[in-house]
Amino acid sequence: MKRELSEKMAAELIQYSCFDSLSVEKIISSFSDEQNLSKFAPDPVLRIDPRDKSIVLFNSARAKRPHDIASIQNTDAKGENKPCPICEGDTTRILDIADLSQGFTFINKNLFPIFYPSFDGGAEEGGKSGKPYGIHFLQWTSSVHDHDWHNMDIKDLMIVITRLAKLEQKLLFHSSGLMPDSGHWNNQKKTSGFISIIKNYGRQVGGSLQHGHQQIAFSNTISGQQYNNWKYLQENHQCFSKRLLEKTPENLIIKDYKSSILLVPYFMKRPYNCILAVKDTSRQFISELNDGELLSICQALSDVMNLFFDIMPKIGKEPAFNILVHNGPGAGLYIEFLPYTQETGGYEQLGLWVCQADPASAAEFMRSNIS
Ligand SMILES: [Zn+2]
Known part of the structure; x- marks a missing residue:
């Protein structure tokens, strides 16, 4: 029923x-x-x-x-x-x-x-x-x-x-x-x-x-992350999404959605963590996006959720993920996707992240599975 x-x-x-x-x-x-x-x-x-x-x-x-x-x-x-x-x-x-x-x-x-x-x-x-x-x-x-x-x-x-x-x-x-x-x-x-x-x-x-x-x-x-993004802006005089868009090599790009881009961060802490960054880095809030930008975000949200449903069982994991919207001037505007692909251990709690996949292979696998 x-x-x-x-x-x-x-x-x-x-x-x-x-x-x-x-x-x-x-x-x-x-x-x-x-x-x-x-x-x-x-x-x-x-x-x-x-x-x-x-x-x-x-x-x-x-x-x-x-x-x-x-x-x-x-x-x-x-x-x-x-x-x-x-x-x-x-x-x-x-x-x-x-x-x-x-x-x-x-x-x-x-x-x-x-x-x-x-x-x-x-x-x-x-x-x-x-x-x-x-x-x-x-x-x-x-x-x-x-x-x-x-x-x-x-x-x-x-x-x-x-x-x-x-x-x-x-x-x-x-x-x-x-x-x-x-x-x-x-x-x-x-x-x-x-x-x-x-x-x-x-x-x-x-x-x-x-x-x-x-x-x-x-x-x-x-929030702690909003504060960190703001601090990043104070120290680097540019928002974090601008850095991501400028520094991410081609092999870490998963898909271009015209007004936004889906990528694997070079510092990927857990397999298949990825980020959707809005290309216009003067945008800070969802309500500042025009219809074209909103459509680009919606297509990516749909694709990424489907991607996790598809790839997580392939690696023996039940689909589970957090999605975070990062807003404010230090962020620009970006959405972070954190699938639960690996447990968090003691070294990670010390700030030493050991990721069981490398960013380039993860990006390639996601590119080949995204719709
Ligand atoms: Zn219900």
Whole structure:
């Protein structure tokens, strides 16, 4: 039987059908008002590892998240699939919904957030003395359970990524007074707060539900990687994607997507790690991309996800990967793909990465398998 969230069930969950005309204040208060969300709120504490400036947040409630992903936890005693909470409508209220050629895509609130709205107000930057605060969204790619980037119509994927871009734009550029000014981190753009966008697929890499989704965190706290990209810019006077585009030799290029390019970084830490870099390095956010650039990204997202589904079983691995969007002036704009192809050992924890493949062979294998 086809598993999906029905329109009827979704209608009961709709709090707002489109966030375009909502103020960010209203969006934030919808998180504070959501029943149950406060039960799973993170501790209002942030610590920084002074050695590498890693940000550490604490939320013991996340250990109670439901899981439905293959292997250990997704089958019941009879070996049947556990029901998907999203298809069953057991989720938070919806803030944005858009039709696709089959079903719809929607954005709601993460029930197990890494950030929670502040009760005492203010717009203080997260850091040694600052408290972390923010909001944490989920974007469900499709109401149909097994539709995701790899198997949906490219026009539908454009709708999904465009809604993501609109949310990014709304939060970053219309949150003055609610979030700290982040213009000094963002090339003097009139931005407030920081946005962190990821996709997890597979239980080994933090994916708890199989129903395809993206996570969007908007907070007063810069992530460690955003900080590192910014630091790279200060030290080298160019963004990191510019360096990648200039220094990557031809044999590490996997595919050219006109406005962006898929490549294996010369410092590949794990087999088949790859990066999609937007060629116009003045771009810093998804919402700054034109339609041609967005289409180029969508084609690559679809191809890479298909590629991992294809090659990971060939090397004896269950498909599992993290996808990270790197934004801000130090990044330019690039998307990093990290398939779970090799465990992380003690030397890696010391910063000595031993990769079980070489970048040139990995790029060749990926070139020959990409659609
Ligand atoms: Zn589902």
